[in-house]
Every structure is written in C-alpha cells, then in structure tokens.
Amino acid sequence: MYETRIKKIFDILTEDMTFYTSEEIGNILKCSSRTVRDEIKNLNIILANHGAEVKTVSGKGCIFEISDKKKFEIFIKSEWHKYAFDKEDFNNPQARIEYILKVLLFSDVYLKVDDICNELLISRSQFNKDLKVVKSILKKYNLQIKSKPYSGIKICGSELNKRIAIANCLYKNKIKEENFFDLSDENNEKLLNSIRNIVIQSFLDNKYEITDIALNNLVIHLYIAIKRIKSGDRMNVEKSELIRLKSKEEYIIAVKITENLSELFDVQFPESEIAYISIHLLGKKISNESNxxxxxxxxxxxxxxxxxxxxxxxxxxxxxxxxxxxxxxxxxxxxxxxxxxxxxxxxxxxxxxxxxxxxxxxxxxxxxxxxxxxxxxVSENEIGYIALHLSVAISRTNEKTNRKNILIICGSGIGTANMMKYRFLREFERYIDKLETCDYINAQKIDLDKYDLIVTSIPITKETKTTIIEVGSFLKKEDMLQIKPFMENNIGRLELKNLFSEKLFFTKLKLNNYFEVLKYLSDRINENIKLNGDLYESMLEREKLSITAFENGVAMPHPVKPLTNKTFITVAILDKPMKVNNKIVDLIILLNIREKEDSKEVEEFYYKLGAFMCDDEKILKAKKSKNLDEFLEIFAY
Structure with a gap:
C-alpha cells in the first residue's frame, strides 16, 4: 500500500493548521499547483458532511478548518483509511520493481517471464526495461539474474546476500504489510512483537546494548531468517569462520535468542544460522567503554x-x-x-x-x-553516522576558535565605559575572548584591526577593516539587538556577499538535465575565475562518492578537491525543476572553497548554509529571488 496525494496534502494542511498556497504545496509534493487545486477539490468532496473542509482565502491560500470535531474524529477513525491509501498499482514503476524483486528473491526455481508479465499486466518490452533496474539493484548485493532457455529466470548468489537484499529492498520500514506466516495482520504484528521481546530479554540478561534502529533491523533479519529456514533456504558459514564466531560473546547471545525462537515458531536453527545472527550482533553492538x-x-x-x-x-x-x-x-x-x-x-x-x-x-x-x-x-547511511561524530567535533572546535576580541570605545568617561563593559559581558560573555575599553583619543593610537568588533558610542573616523557598530552610551535593548547577530553569527550580509558574485548568479536557467547545468556553470566560472584543474570533471567525481541533491529541491555540487585560490559561491535557480538521482531539484548552490581556507567568512557561510537547508520556507522564498541581493536577504537572515 502507498499514500495517496490527497493524504499528503491533508498531512501538510493539518500539521500546523496554517495557510498554504497551492504553489507551496506543489513545491513540497513536486507537482503543479493546478494538480494541488484539483486534489483539494476532491478532498473537500470526501470531507463533505464529516465536520471539516479546506477553505481558500484570496491572497492567503488554503487552510484546513474543523467545524464539528466529533464528526471529524469518527470519520478519521472509521473511513479515512479508504481514501488515504491505495493498493499496489502496477502502473507505478516502483511497485513493479518491488514485485519482480519479491518473486525472484523468494523463489529457488526458474520463473517464466510470460507468467510475471501476465501478473503485472505489462508487455515483455516493458518487463525488460524494469529488469534492467532490478539487475542494477541486485548488483549492489553481489546477486545476478540467470536465464535458462524454456525455463525462465532466477536469482543466483549467496543466501546471506539474498537475505540482506530482502531486508533492504522489500521489508525495511514496512515489514508489517507482509504476512510471511499466512496469518492475519493482527497476529502477524503479535509475532513481530514476540521476536522483539525475546531479543530484548536476551540483551537484558546479558547486559548487551544496541541502538533502537539496530534492534529494528535485527528483528527484520530474524523474521526473514525464520521464513527462509521454513522454506529450506539455509545459511552456509565456513568452518574456520564458525570457530572464530563461537569464541565471541555475540554467539552465546545468539544461541539464547534462537532457543526461544525455536520454541515459539517450531523451527530449528542450525549452527550456521546461529552464526548468521551473531554476525548481525557484531555489527550492531554499543560499547559502554569511554577511553x-x-x-x-x-x-x-x-x-x-x-x-x-x-x-x-x-x-x-x-x-x-x-x-x-x-x-x-x-x-x-x-x-x-x-x-x-x-x-x-x-x-x-x-x-x-x-x-x-x-x-x-x-x-x-x-x-x-x-x-x-x-x-x-561504504554506504551513505554509514557515512551519515560518521558525519554526526565529525559535526560535533567541528562545532566543538568552532566554539573554541569563534570567541571574539571586542573593543568598546566610549566618550563619556571611565564610569560609563565600565558600565557599558559589564552590560556587554552580561549579555555576550560566552562569545567573548577579550573585552577592552578605551576613549576616543586612545582609539587613534591603537591597532583597531586586531579586534573582531568595535562597539562605540562616538563616531570613529580612523580607517579599519574591523566591523564598527555605533550605539548609545547606555547600551539599550535596541543596541543589543543590533550587536547580537554579529556576536552569534560572526559576520553580516555585506561580508557574506564577498563570497558571491552577480556574474555567477543565474535565474530562470533553461537546460535539459543536471549534467548540462554543471557543464554550463563550469564554463561560466572558467570565464571569470582561474582554476587549478577541470571543475566539471571534479564535480562528476564528487557525485560518484555520494549524491549532492536533497529532498528539499536543492543541490550543492562541488569539486572533490579545492581547485582555486579564491573562495566563491555560484547560485543557479532553474526555470523548471529537473530530476537528479531520484530527487527533484530547482536550486543549485555550487561551492568552491579555496585551498587552505580557514576564514571566518567561510565558517559563517557554512553556518548560514546549514540553517538555510533546514528551513523549507526560506528555500521556497529563495527560489523566487530575482537577483543576488534578494537571495542574500533570504539566505543570510
């Protein structure tokens, strides 16, 4: 089963019960605003006489309103599921791919292609196209499809690889939809919970810890293992590997788990299956050591x-x-x-x-x-976990290095200067490395460039690269609000703009595919900036490591290594969204960071970029920018 578009629109409107335009919803769902309006009409037909409706207000958009809470709650509990979910539709390519994977992975005999085509109601030519996708998926698990004249096709490879493919391709996040044991869904869920309880109790008895995500994955693999054992598909583990695994704590826990599972499911686990479970445990353990x-x-x-x-x-x-x-x-x-x-x-x-x-x-x-x-x-999933550790460490480093040296210049005497100093400390102490005060005359003698920020109650005419903020003598609330963005975020929009260029800001860019966009941007960059290598080829190399496109419609391509002595950011807003690695993209932020770059501007850019990427509302507004100033106004604040 899968979610209907009507349900997705319903979820968006009811999440915060605020106004959304059809264009905003369309951007989130990657469909046209007209389609959204049509679906909202259908949703209102469904909701009629059930205590709710989607109202449209000119100039604001549409909003979900509940007029009769009791009626609405009854409808949600009893009837909503009929409209929220559809059964598998084999007009949907993804549904066909999953079906082909399912029948092949769970079969040990050759299957006739015509039989599969008849089940899917598709032509042989369409099947061949789908089979290419299936083969590319199976290749990741070292599995191949073997064909035999007059017999059909089947999957060849190790049992371990088949089980991993089954878990990752078919049942992760939706295992409850499948009934491996020919029981009702309710009983099926009880069995899953029984497996979970057995595993948890075994862990408690042995003081063994894994994460919740790892626990869920293990339950899925145990579930599949029982199915495979019942159908006669057994694991094979080399004798030397079996001896090595038997010496591990994980093998002892696996024995305990399988003893309880055997009793519950009336299935015997051979040593090779116990070894298989201990392998999973080895890869999921949490260590309580901290040195x-x-x-x-x-x-x-x-x-x-x-x-x-x-x-x-x-x-x-x-x-x-x-x-x-x-x-x-x-x-x-x-x-x-x-x-x-x-x-x-x-x-x-x-x-x-x-x-x-x-x-x-x-x-x-x-x-x-x-x-x-x-x-x-190493998969992107695993890279993500390592990135979490690095993110914490980078933040820790930034906290140490981003403390600022501040100079307060006051023209009203030492008493006022000290008052400004203590007021400043009370508000911003955690951001300060050194805080000094001086009067106007001494300010003419000292090197102002050595400070990160100068706060002054009198105009300063002496030239300096340091940012100067003029305030009143008593540092009122409005003065603090003026200072706060600098203290928290390090630089303002003017400094950030130094990383961008009007010549490298593009709107309504019309090209056919993502690689044409990358080539076009590379050519424009080469016309304006000297590079130490082929930017386009380096970006392609980086894309092979992991995709740089996101679910929010933004792509951030960049070279695999620095190619320039200048840091600069290129922005392209596309005329129409395009598909990039199964994601729909219409905003590209191309990063070029110079060699040995460690400037505060770049640190701040990454800070702003992270905040921007987590704010869907900002991203939607940024995609409507007509020029660089408009874009930066949204991006930087």
Whole structure:
C-alpha cells in the first residue's frame, strides 16, 4: 500500500493548521499547483458532511478548518483509511520493481517471464526495461539474474546476500504489510512483537546494548531468517569462520535468542544460522567503554589516517581531538564487522545529516580510507553516522576558535565605559575572548584591526577593516539587538556577499538535465575565475562518492578537491525543476572553497548554509529571488 496525494496534502494542511498556497504545496509534493487545486477539490468532496473542509482565502491560500470535531474524529477513525491509501498499482514503476524483486528473491526455481508479465499486466518490452533496474539493484548485493532457455529466470548468489537484499529492498520500514506466516495482520504484528521481546530479554540478561534502529533491523533479519529456514533456504558459514564466531560473546547471545525462537515458531536453527545472527550482533553492538584503550589498535590507526586525510584535503584539523577519536573508534569497531559481512545499518535521519554539508563532506573523504582498506564502498547511511561524530567535533572546535576580541570605545568617561563593559559581558560573555575599553583619543593610537568588533558610542573616523557598530552610551535593548547577530553569527550580509558574485548568479536557467547545468556553470566560472584543474570533471567525481541533491529541491555540487585560490559561491535557480538521482531539484548552490581556507567568512557561510537547508520556507522564498541581493536577504537572515 502507498499514500495517496490527497493524504499528503491533508498531512501538510493539518500539521500546523496554517495557510498554504497551492504553489507551496506543489513545491513540497513536486507537482503543479493546478494538480494541488484539483486534489483539494476532491478532498473537500470526501470531507463533505464529516465536520471539516479546506477553505481558500484570496491572497492567503488554503487552510484546513474543523467545524464539528466529533464528526471529524469518527470519520478519521472509521473511513479515512479508504481514501488515504491505495493498493499496489502496477502502473507505478516502483511497485513493479518491488514485485519482480519479491518473486525472484523468494523463489529457488526458474520463473517464466510470460507468467510475471501476465501478473503485472505489462508487455515483455516493458518487463525488460524494469529488469534492467532490478539487475542494477541486485548488483549492489553481489546477486545476478540467470536465464535458462524454456525455463525462465532466477536469482543466483549467496543466501546471506539474498537475505540482506530482502531486508533492504522489500521489508525495511514496512515489514508489517507482509504476512510471511499466512496469518492475519493482527497476529502477524503479535509475532513481530514476540521476536522483539525475546531479543530484548536476551540483551537484558546479558547486559548487551544496541541502538533502537539496530534492534529494528535485527528483528527484520530474524523474521526473514525464520521464513527462509521454513522454506529450506539455509545459511552456509565456513568452518574456520564458525570457530572464530563461537569464541565471541555475540554467539552465546545468539544461541539464547534462537532457543526461544525455536520454541515459539517450531523451527530449528542450525549452527550456521546461529552464526548468521551473531554476525548481525557484531555489527550492531554499543560499547559502554569511554577511553581510547578500549579501541583495537587497528581501528585507532585507521582513525588517525581518516583524520589526517580530512586535514590534508579540506584543511580541517581534528587530529588532536581525543573525544572524537574515542567516539569514532567505538563506532567504527562494529562498522568494520558490518563491512566485512556486507551488512548495513539503516539511517532514518540521513537526509537531515546531509544538510550539514561540511561534516558530510569530511565524512565522505574519511571513509575512503575504509573503502581502500577493506575493498568496499561504504554506504551513505554509514557515512551519515560518521558525519554526526565529525559535526560535533567541528562545532566543538568552532566554539573554541569563534570567541571574539571586542573593543568598546566610549566618550563619556571611565564610569560609563565600565558600565557599558559589564552590560556587554552580561549579555555576550560566552562569545567573548577579550573585552577592552578605551576613549576616543586612545582609539587613534591603537591597532583597531586586531579586534573582531568595535562597539562605540562616538563616531570613529580612523580607517579599519574591523566591523564598527555605533550605539548609545547606555547600551539599550535596541543596541543589543543590533550587536547580537554579529556576536552569534560572526559576520553580516555585506561580508557574506564577498563570497558571491552577480556574474555567477543565474535565474530562470533553461537546460535539459543536471549534467548540462554543471557543464554550463563550469564554463561560466572558467570565464571569470582561474582554476587549478577541470571543475566539471571534479564535480562528476564528487557525485560518484555520494549524491549532492536533497529532498528539499536543492543541490550543492562541488569539486572533490579545492581547485582555486579564491573562495566563491555560484547560485543557479532553474526555470523548471529537473530530476537528479531520484530527487527533484530547482536550486543549485555550487561551492568552491579555496585551498587552505580557514576564514571566518567561510565558517559563517557554512553556518548560514546549514540553517538555510533546514528551513523549507526560506528555500521556497529563495527560489523566487530575482537577483543576488534578494537571495542574500533570504539566505543570510
């Protein structure tokens, strides 16, 4: 089953019960405003006589209103599901792909292509197109499709890889929809809860900890294992590997879990299946240790290499952060087990993590060490978890380095100067490294450029690069409001604008696909700025590491390594949205950070960028910008 568009519109309107225009809803759902208006009409037909409606107000948009709460609640509980969800529609390519994967992964015999086509009500040519997608998905799990004349097709590969594919492709986040045991949905859910309870009790008995996400993944894999054992599909584990696993704490816990599962499901778990469960546990354990001595020497060496690689390529030095080394070590130790067995930890907050562009880029660079060491490709889900650790460390570093040196200049005597100083300290102490005061005459003698900010109650004519804010002698509330953005965010819009250029700001850009856009922007950049390499090719290389497009319609391409002695940002607002790696994009922010860049402007840009990427309302407004000033007014504040 899948959500209807009507349900998605309903969810948007009822989330905060405020006005939305059809254009805003269309941008969120990636459809036209006309389609939204048509769906709202249909929604109102459904809601008629049920105590609610969507009202449209000229100049404001539409808003959800409930007139009879009791009627509405009865409707939601008894009838809404009929309109909110549809059954599988094989006109939907994704539904067809999932169906083909399902029938092939759960079959050990050859299946005739014509039989599958008849089930899907599609032509053989359409099936062949869908099969190409299926093959590309299976390739990630080292599985192949074998065809045999007059017999059909089937999947070939290891049982372990088949189970991982089943878990990741078919049942993650929606396992309750499937009835593996030919029971009702209600009983099916009870069985899932029974598996969960057995696992949790085993963990409690052995004082063993894993995350909630890892627990859910383990329950899914146990669920699938029972199904596969019942159908005669058993795991194979090499004898030497079985001996190694039996020495682990995880194997003992796996034995306990399988004993209880055997009793509940009347199924026997051979040693190879117990080993399979212990492999999953190895990749999911949380360590309660909190010192560097608890981390294996091999992992410590890898972490040092990873941090050195970050330092070398993007000039962020985290090598001396012991807290980071410990947290990374505790995370990477089970990660190595996952990599070696082809397992993956799901990451439900990946999209939000990726919005911290600096941390995610640093993590992408760091995992290359693991890729080469273990001959793997670390997934975006796993990169996201490493990015979380790096994000905390980068923030910790910024807190230390972003404290400011402030000069207060007062023309009303030492008493007023001290009053201004203590008022300033009381409001902004956490942002201050040094705070000095002086009068107008002494201000002419000292080097004003050594300060980050000058706050003065009298006009200063002496030239300085430092930002000067003029205030009253008593630092009133309006003065504090004027100072606060600088203290919290470091620089203002004028300084931030130095990273942008009118020549590299494009609106209503009309091109056919994403790669044409990247090529066009690369050519325009080359016309204006000298680069130390091929920007277009470097961006393509970066896209291979992980996609730079987001669910909010923004893409942030950038070269894999710095190619310039100047930091600059290019912005392109597209005439029409285009598809980029299954995401719809209409705003591109192309980043070019100069080699060995460590300026406060760039730190502030990343700060603003992170805030911008988390604010859907800002993004919608920014896409309507007609010029750079309008864009920066939205982006910076």
């Amino acid at each position: 560097v001595n608890s981390i294996p020497a091999e992992v410590e060496i890898l972490i040092i290499e990873m941090l050195e690689k970050i330092k070398k390529e993007i000039y962020i030095d985290l090598t001396g952060d012991l807290d980071l080394r410990i947290s990374l070590g505790l995370h990477i130790t089970p990660l190595i087990d996952r990599l070696q067995y082809g397992l993956e930890l799901g990451n439900p907050v990946l999209e939000d993590i990726r919005k911290d562009v600096l941390a995610f880029d640093a993590a992408t660079i760091a995992v290359d060490v693991l890729n080469k060491k273990y001959n793997v490709v």
